[in-house]
Amino acid sequence: MAQTNPKPWGETTVVGKPIPRVDxxxxxxxxxxxxxxxxxxxxxxxxxxxxxxxxxxVKKVDLTKALQMPGVRAVLSDADREARLPWYSGPGGxxxxxxxxxxxxxxxxxxxxxxxxxxxxxxxxxxxxxxEYEKLPFVTNMEDALKPGAPAVQEGGNRAATPSVYTRGDxxxxxxxxxxxxxxxxxxxxxxxxxxxxxxxxAQWDGDRLTVWDTSQGPFPVQSSLASLLNMPLSKVRVISxxxxxxxxxxxxxxxxxxxxxxxxxxxARPVKLxxxxxxxxxxxxxxxxxxxxxxxxxKKDGTLTALQLTGTGEVGAYPGGSSVGGQIRELYKCPxxxxxxxxxxxxxxQSRPMRAPGFPQCSWALEQMMDALAEKIGMDPVDLRVRNxxxxxxxxxxxxxxxxxxxxxxxxxxxxxxxxxARARPKGTGSVVRGVGVAGGMWGSAGGPPATAIxxxxxxxxxLLNMGAADIGTGTKTVMAMVVAEELGIPLDRIRIxxxxxxxxxxxxxxxxxxxxxxxxPAVRAAALEVKSKVLEMAAQQLKVPVEGLxxxxxxxxxxxxxxxxxIADLASLRGQRSVVGVGTRAPNPTDKVARPFAAxxxxxxxxxxxxxxxxxxxxxxQDSGRVLNLLTYRNQVIGGLTMGxxxxxxxxxxxxxxxxxxxxxxxxxxxxxxAKDIPADLVVVPVDLHDTEWNIxxxxxxxxxxxxxAAAAIANAFYxxxxxxxxxxxxxxSSVISSLAQGxxxx
Amino acid sequence: MGKPTVEEQSRSALSRRRFFNSVAVGATEAxxxxxxxxxxxxxAPPAPADAESVGIVLNVNGRTHSLRVEPRWTLLQVxxxxxxxxxxxxxxxxxxxxxxxxxxxGVARYSCLTLAVEAAGAQxxxxxxxxxxxxLGPVQQAFAEEDAFQCGYCTPGQIMNAEGLLRKTPAPTLxxxxxxxxxxxxxxxxxxxxxxxxxxxxxxxxxxx
Numbered sequence: 001m002a003q004t005n006p007k008p009w010g011e012t013t014v015v016g017k018p019i020p021r022v023d024x025x026x027x028x029x030x031x032x033x034x035x036x037x038x039x040x041x042x043x044x045x046x047x048x049x050x051x052x053x054x055x056x057x058v059k060k061v062d063l064t065k066a067l068q069m070p071g072v073r074a075v076l077s078d079a080d081r082e083a084r085l086p087w088y089s090g091p092g093g094x095x096x097x098x099x100x101x102x103x104x105x106x107x108x109x110x111x112x113x114x115x116x117x118x119x120x121x122x123x124x125x126x127x128x129x130x131x132e133y134e135k136l137p138f139v140t141n142m143e144d145a146l147k148p149g150a151p152a153v154q155e156g157g158n159r160a161a162t163p164s165v166y167t168r169g170d171x172x173x174x175x176x177x178x179x180x181x182x183x184x185x186x187x188x189x190x191x192x193x194x195x196x197x198x199x200x201x202x203a204q205w206d207g208d209r210l211t212v213w214d215t216s217q218g219p220f221p222v223q224s225s226l227a228s229l230l231n232m233p234l235s236k237v238r239v240i241s242x243x244x245x246x247x248x249x250x251x252x253x254x255x256x257x258x259x260x261x262x263x264x265x266x267x268x269a270r271p272v273k274l275x276x277x278x279x280x281x282x283x284x285x286x287x288x289x290x291x292x293x294x295x296x297x298x299x300k301k302d303g304t305l306t307a308l309q310l311t312g313t314g315e316v317g318a319y320p321g322g323s324s325v326g327g328q329i330r331e332l333y334k335c336p337x338x339x340x341x342x343x344x345x346x347x348x349x350x351q352s353r354p355m356r357a358p359g360f361p362q363c364s365w366a367l368e369q370m371m372d373a374l375a376e377k378i379g380m381d382p383v384d385l386r387v388r389n390x391x392x393x394x395x396x397x398x399x400x401x402x403x404x405x406x407x408x409x410x411x412x413x414x415x416x417x418x419x420x421x422x423a424r425a426r427p428k429g430t431g432s433v434v435r436g437v438g439v440a441g442g443m444w445g446s447a448g449g450p451p452a453t454a455i456x457x458x459x460x461x462x463x464x465l466l467n468m469g470a471a472d473i474g475t476g477t478k479t480v481m482a483m484v485v486a487e488e489l490g491i492p493l494d495r496i497r498i499x500x501x502x503x504x505x506x507x508x509x510x511x512x513x514x515x516x517x518x519x520x521x522x523p524a525v526r527a528a529a530l531e532v533k534s535k536v537l538e539m540a541a542q543q544l545k546v547p548v549e550g551l552x553x554x555x556x557x558x559x560x561x562x563x564x565x566x567x568x569i570a571d572l573a574s575l576r577g578q579r580s581v582v583g584v585g586t587r588a589p590n591p592t593d594k595v596a597r598p599f600a601a602x603x604x605x606x607x608x609x610x611x612x613x614x615x616x617x618x619x620x621x622x623x624q625d626s627g628r629v630l631n632l633l634t635y636r637n638q639v640i641g642g643l644t645m646g647x648x649x650x651x652x653x654x655x656x657x658x659x660x661x662x663x664x665x666x667x668x669x670x671x672x673x674x675x676x677a678k679d680i681p682a683d684l685v686v687v688p689v690d691l692h693d694t695e696w697n698i699x700x701x702x703x704x705x706x707x708x709x710x711x712a713a714a715a716i717a718n719a720f721y722x723x724x725x726x727x728x729x730x731x732x733x734x735x736s737s738v739i740s741s742l743a744q745g746x747x748x749x
Numbered sequence: 750m751g752k753p754t755v756e757e758q759s760r761s762a763l764s765r766r767r768f769f770n771s772v773a774v775g776a777t778e779a780x781x782x783x784x785x786x787x788x789x790x791x792x793a794p795p796a797p798a799d800a801e802s803v804g805i806v807l808n809v810n811g812r813t814h815s816l817r818v819e820p821r822w823t824l825l826q827v828x829x830x831x832x833x834x835x836x837x838x839x840x841x842x843x844x845x846x847x848x849x850x851x852x853x854x855g856v857a858r859y860s861c862l863t864l865a866v867e868a869a870g871a872q873x874x875x876x877x878x879x880x881x882x883x884x885l886g887p888v889q890q891a892f893a894e895e896d897a898f899q900c901g902y903c904t905p906g907q908i909m910n911a912e913g914l915l916r917k918t919p920a921p922t923l924x925x926x927x928x929x930x931x932x933x934x935x936x937x938x939x940x941x942x943x944x945x946x947x948x949x950x951x952x953x954x955x956x957x958x
Contacts, residue, residue, distance in 0.1 A: 029876070
């Protein structure tokens with residue numbers, strides 16, 4: 001067995017370096033096969049008929065015409081017994097809906113699906129299906145949904161659950177102690193993931209074995225849910241997710257299209273490809289729910305926070321989905337008196353799914369604007385106020401210490417790189433175009449953990465195979481894991497092959513989400529490599545007839561202490577005999593007496609045109625504490641990606657529901673604006689606060705994907721205030737909201 | 750060593766691409782791994798409805814393909830489903846994202862908004878056509894060096910658009926790059942690295958890579 005507690009890396013030769021991706025060739029040459037690229041012999045193409053109404057009952061589905069269309073091979077609807085599988089759960093977790101449930105609670109719910117020889121024929125047939133709907137009253141925003149007499153999205157009212165309440169200390173006492181107490185309501189809009197590759201699957205049966213190519217962040221969670229739903233053993237369900245075109249949380253688990261593709265493939269005894277259109281992905285594969293957050297905060301003149309109270313409401317769609325935003329209120333800043341009350345509200349719209357740091361950018365939008373307002377009231381620099389309330393313990397978990405907590409370093413080092421003091425002192429401009437700067441702190445709520453298993457095989461020639469289940473969703477997972485193997489075994493990266501993200505051939509791990517892949521899987525990979533290393537050193541000791549203690553492995557050779565004797569891996573007689581040596585690594589449990597969190601501080605400079613309402617983000621600095629950096633190049637990429645997504649959240653992205661029809665009015669990329677090259681400054685600077693978290697796991701890592709986006713939008717909002725003296729409390733900051741806020745601000749003063 | 754001709758490049762690129770496709774999808778498709786020059790047309794699902802089909806000639810990456818298509822088929826669909834050139838990606842199929850960008854007579858165009866019949870007779874270049882045998886071409890190489898992608902799904906379109914931009918403007922300024930690349934969405938948000946990659950690609954091209 002490998003050592004359970006190997007020493008942390010000291011100076012490294014591979015780990016931490018800015019190394020281009022090991023799969024750059026596949027992704028840049030066109031060789032990478034994404035699920036949407038899979039072309040199987042004899043494959044059918046499926047298309048879905050979706051409810052066009054916000055809320056309706058399907059009274060009758062007439063398939064006669066569709067079944068006679070050219071190329072049509074099968075149709076599936078609720079009339080098929082095998083398709084009557086439970087799908088969504090309602091409040092309390094009891095099943096409330098089936099795969100093709102006649103009660104459609106939002107636009108875009110599945111009514112029927114067609115498999116045909118070509119995609120065009122499948123769509124022709126979908127258009128030929130005749131459906132009778134009984135339209136029902138609907139509600140599409142949380143304010144209306146909570147009014148008495150509002151149309152019920154589900155039986156029992158529109159609250160998805162009883163409100164959750166967290167308290168510590170006494171907020172009333174805390175507010176009484178504050179020299180300044182402020183209360184404000186902040187809103188964020190519903191954001192859609194809009195991954196570049198649309199959602200979908202290809203399913204193929206061989207007898208009782210099912211293979212699915214799924215555009216997924218987690219082949220193993222998809223496998224287990226699918227096996228359970230179809231009542232099959234795990235060993236008979238193989239899910240492959242080698243390449244995928246973006247997930248951001250919307251591809252973490254099993255989706256309806258995957259089940260439907262599997263059912264159609266069984267029905268037709270042919271492989272079936274079922275992918276959504278771009279428009280469909282806006283309606284029914286998840287979103288970041290809109291939030292309303294009322295935050296009350298007290299602070300003393302010296303900057304000590306005395307109380308925080310958040311009342312939050314999340315608009316989760318037609319079925320309960322996650323909507324908690326309280327994490328940073330409870331944990332980020334030192335505060336003895338805290339109360340968080342949260343409610344989820346059902347509306348006739350697509351269900352929310354986790355989206356890059358679910359809840360945290362919303363919370364940041366409220367908390368970090370509030371921190372700014374408090375700082376101004378007490379005449380303190382916003383960076384100083386945040387540093388003043390730094391804590392090294394987790395207040396929501398009985399004050400157990402963090403293994404590492406770099407928020408202070410993020411704030412101070414970020415401010416230095418940004419030139420914070422100088423930038424704040426600069427004149428903002430006197431004409432219609434003004435500039436301002438803002439800061440926001442942030443944290444993410446987890447840092448990975450078990451289970452994860454990885455296998456490293458070293459071959460007789462000194463090349464290696466890494467076998468791991470993790471999907472590389474574009475974060476560079478394969479690259480950093482290969483670097484860990486290269487570091488331990490002293491072999492070049494180009495001699496390592498990787499098998500990954502296939503439940504049929506690789507080892508179990510969870511989905512690539514929650515910023516957990518590096519801190520969960522890299523320790524398992526290191527443990528596997530260390531086991532190989534210890535076996536190789538043992539072989540060398542026998543061959544050289546020396547004690548194993550003190551032997552070192554470097555550049556494919558084993559050296560005795562002092563270097564008097566050496567032997568190359570390829571010259572080890574016993575390895576040549578057995579041809580390969582295998583190490584199995586598992587992720588050890590997290591410590592129980594401490595906890596880890598990644599931290600961040602973002603800085604932004606914006607330019608506001610007060611006449612047109614246009615806001616440009618001129619530059620940003622992101623200082624991140626995510627533990628040890630494994631690859632500086634892919635790490636930077638994650639951070640600029642997080643900033644870019646934050647700019648979209650702050651400036652342009654919002655689902656617009658048509659109040660007349662209850663349908664989404666902007667279900668396309670023309671009307672739902674994600675950032676383009678023209679919206680993003682080239683000047684995005686990443687400051688890695690490279691604190692090695694040696695107590696959390698054996699690679700010292702905490703995860704970067706989500707903390708890289710959390711405070712970005714709030715930093716922009718604070719920069720807007722700094723430029724204009726007017727607060728915009730609703731995201732996104734659009735030209736029209738700027739114009740009306742500036743006009744209001746003027747009349748108030 | 751002389752540069753491979755466009756035709757040589759595309760042959761080797763196409764044959765390799767087809768190989769990966771087959772590996773990905775299982776054993777039975779190995780039958781189509783015949784001579785590289787003939788492999789493409791054999792994928793062929795779906796056969797067009799006879800009454801509506803039109804015979805066209807497509808010049809893709811220096812190779813000529815005679816095939817029958819339905820008039821409504823887009824160039825994107827034909828490249829992917831008939832010729833097996835899946836490097837070109839669908840993103841929205843309505844001209845909003847640029848993932849499907851190819852060069853038509855040297856100009857970057859959305860293949861989802863181009864009917865196959867419209868592209869007949871023109872010189873079409875896809876991502877596969879930028880390869881130099883098994884080596885990445887200069888724009889691809891620059892994207893690797895600057896880590897100008899994450900999931901890689903929009904990347905073929907980004908690279909083709911960058912190629913088109915650099916053919917027109919060999920040494921673009923940052924503002925020209927931002928403007929020129931603004932028709933290609935990247936949800937992973939790698940634009941800042943893409944800007945650097947285009948600058949780097951400009952250098953590599955100038956150095957004769």
